[in-house]
Amino acid sequence: MTNYFRETTMPRHHSKSSAPGGSQRQLRVGETVRHAVADILSQGSVHDPDLEGHIITVPEVRMSPDLKLATIYVMPLGGRDTDVVIAALARNKKFLRGEIAHRVNLKFAPDLRFRVDERFDEAERIEKLLRTPAVQKDLAPDSDDK
Numbered sequence: 001m002t003n004y005f006r007e008t009t010m011p012r013h014h015s016k017s018s019a020p021g022g023s024q025r026q027l028r029v030g031e032t033v034r035h036a037v038a039d040i041l042s043q044g045s046v047h048d049p050d051l052e053g054h055i056i057t058v059p060e061v062r063m064s065p066d067l068k069l070a071t072i073y074v075m076p077l078g079g080r081d082t083d084v085v086i087a088a089l090a091r092n093k094k095f096l097r098g099e100i101a102h103r104v105n106l107k108f109a110p111d112l113r114f115r116v117d118e119r120f121d122e123a124e125r126i127e128k129l130l131r132t133p134a135v136q137k138d139l140a141p142d143s144d145d146k
């Protein structure tokens with residue numbers, strides 16, 4: 001009888017979400033953390049000489065499935081000094097984590113990891129490819145298709 005019970009119960013852990021950004025909860029929490037980080041940075045709450053004079057965009061935050069790790073993608077305005085900005089944010093990770101804990105209602109404050117958002121570079125690379133003469137020739141309407 002115990003074998004029957006064991007076979008018919010639901011598994012405790014669900015399979016990994018097939019959504020590209022994670023589960024709906026991961027996306028929702030990531031967006032909440034993104035807003036919190038953007039507010040903290042825009043208010044100038046982080047006192048670091050390397051961050052002064054930089055306007056930093058936070059386009060995306062990806063949460064781990066257990067919501068204990070937040071990967072924060074940032075881009076300084078103009079794309080300059082990215083390494084300096086990432087290093088300064090990593091130095092102030094403890095302060096930022098505490099501020100996020102106060103602003104976002106989670107069981108655990110997530111550990112923070114900072115990465116440069118490279119989507120802008122990728123979009124620019126694709127734009128350049130689309131403007132090349134070979135691609136333009138392929139995109140141009142043929143006049144002899146009548």
